[in-house]
Amino acid sequence: MAPNNRYPRDGSPQQVGIHYRSLHPGRPGRGSAAWTAAASPPRSSTPRSPASPGTASSETPTSGAPTRPGPGGSCTGSQPGTAGLRIATLDLAAVFTHCTSLAATCSYKRTAKTCYHHHIVPTPDRRICVVVVVVHLQQGVVIVLIQQVVVVVLIQQAGTGVLIATRARPLRRNINDLQASGAQWDLYILGLAAMQRDEPETEKLSYFQISGIHGRPFIPWNGVQAVSGGSGGGYCPHGNVQFPMWHRPYLALFEQVLGGHIQAIAANYTGSRAQEYKTAADNWRAPYWDWAADGGAQLPPVTTQTTMTVNGPGGRVQLPNPLLGYRWQRFPLNTASEYFPTRGDRNCWGWPQTTRWPNGNGNSRPSLANQELSQDDLKAITYNVFTTATTFETMASTGSTGNSFESLHNSVHGAIYAVMAYIEYAAFDPLFMLHHANVDRLIAMWQAIHYNNKVQTRTSRSGALFATAANTPITADSPLKPFYRDTAGNFHTGRTASDIKNFGYSYPEISDWNLSPDALARQVTVSVNRLYGPGGGGGGTSSSRKLKARHAHHNHRRSGCSKRGLTSSAAASPPEGHAEAAHKEYTALVDLERSELPLPCSISVYVNGEFAGKVSVMSMPAAGVMHSTVPLNKALEKLGKSMDVPESRANGTGPATNGTAAPPPPPPAVSPEDREIIQKQLSVEIKSIDGTIFPVSSAPSLKIKVELQHVETPLSEDSLPTVIPVTTGPLAKPIEHSTSY
Structure with a gap:
């Protein structure tokens, strides 16, 4: 022919x-x-x-x-x-x-x-x-x-915003900053609305199908089938060391598909603004919601409005706010058991759209979500993860003892309630990607500081997932299903996903293309201290506010600050001995077996009747040991307890650079009065998502240990505090919380 x-x-x-x-x-x-x-x-x-x-x-x-x-x-x-x-x-x-x-x-x-x-x-x-x-x-x-x-991979070429010559990448921005950006904000709202509205829910790259990867409707995506010994639930690992790295290619997939809608819409702008919108589209990346920064522990106001007005290709246009919720294209979508929502699906509360604390008419009530978000000191807990989590495993997951970003992540999910409180439904709420972009950002910042510890180093065992059998050995090279990284059928792994540059984006705190790893670590540490530390804008306990004043005083005395906010090598070198001030930190370490609890639920911790904080336990996985923490300082201070360590102890002589000075004496043990109030009057309350109170005896695995640490404040912003463990005392039995205190 x-x-x-x-x-x-x-x-x-x-x-x-x-x-x-x-x-x-x-x-x-x-x-x-x-x-x-x-x-x-x-x-x-x-x-x-x-x-x-x-x-x-x-x-x-x-x-x-x-x-x-x-x-x-x-x-x-x-x-x-x-x-x-x-x-x-x-x-x-x-x-x-x-x-x-x-x-x-x-x-x-x-x-x-x-x-x-x-x-x-x-x-x-x-x-x-x-x-x-x-x-x-x-x-x-x-x-x-x-x-x-x-x-799921990003190419470095024209149209992606990635500069090959400098390796600079576009930034994922705080949603408040993106809202003030003009063209990128217009494109974001129009693109998200198009993605939710225009793609049929049966399309593989539709908003519905991408959201469904995380949990329901529990069917294969991209040809990655269920396995024998799996759960039949979603692909996403929770309570598992893969938690942070699995979500990274997941967010990248969402970002790249939404970016395609944005690129197409930008091509429709004409005249003098055409190039502006094309450039904005090339450099657009998914925004994040920083719920840990000052003023951030509330829903972004723009996510609570019913309508939005933006500049479209043909002029100003008003549309339903795509950030308020996702409206099912058909309701109920399907009567088959593997699909949802049906009208009887209690987890969706019978409404044709996602909700947050819905009232009887299915309207979200953001004030209740904000009230819940403000109960936990998200800023202080975030800082605690940066200062105490020194291994990838601890930072990554509630599967390891200590402070983790997953535990923080759980708290935000639980506070928003309704769809977000159920892991299998959560990704349908537009807040999900804003929330997880911030979790990814915090993890990327931790990885930048701990650049020699960016992946897991110990083998663990997986719980049962849709495409992973129970007790599968998990290493840094285990697959993150269902996300392919190449055309040969290889999946992303914890190792391939450990570097954000592989996905073509960065964050405002991470300019890794022009700094050495050590310089980047110091730059990111400065950001952590300024955003979340006691010197980072107020708030916190009275002891942390005192340390803030001392921190500011000594930063004023020191010289050598560069334009990037890093101290010079001379200024960054600590003085002989230890930091100038220290305070005590009491933390409740909570361990439990999920299968004993009505999931999802919360475990609130009280000190002598004073609320200290709560642990949110998600709906998935249904079984397995979970570890979390609750800071106790704020409750103890309300009871009149001082958390300060005497100056003479904080300024003890430490080893000098020549090694001649004697080491400081060991820190004092917990005082008898503090031990008494913590061990005898620490109480807990187990509450299911519907408000039902369950007796502590219903969770025999529940264990609480109280840990005391001395936290020494560094004298330079590019160093994190020194945390010195003092003692850990277990409770013989958690006490049932009573309102009679």
């Missing part, structure tokens, strides 16, 4: 006009990897062309409906208009030329009647997809089957 001259030899997608749209053979779901071209062009907010970033197709739809493959995944496509191509008139050479010109790289095997094309294709939404094109020649008719697998 001679080449068809209607199709140029360069095979550019604009001229040939192929649009890739996912197919889901059989029941609606995620199980199929078969993709084919659509008969109609995509909406502007739904880019699917395999063109390089920034290109768009100009295809005019052909007549006839596309042939959708059945469960076998084959595509005969002999009718005119099938797959958007008049394939009966398109010869093998033209298809071959077109396919081989699509991608940056191409390997293929060709026989007399069949071509196999394996492409790595950069797409407009900044994903890389592997596209396999199988072309059959049967009786003079070309039959095309296209298969596509999503690979």
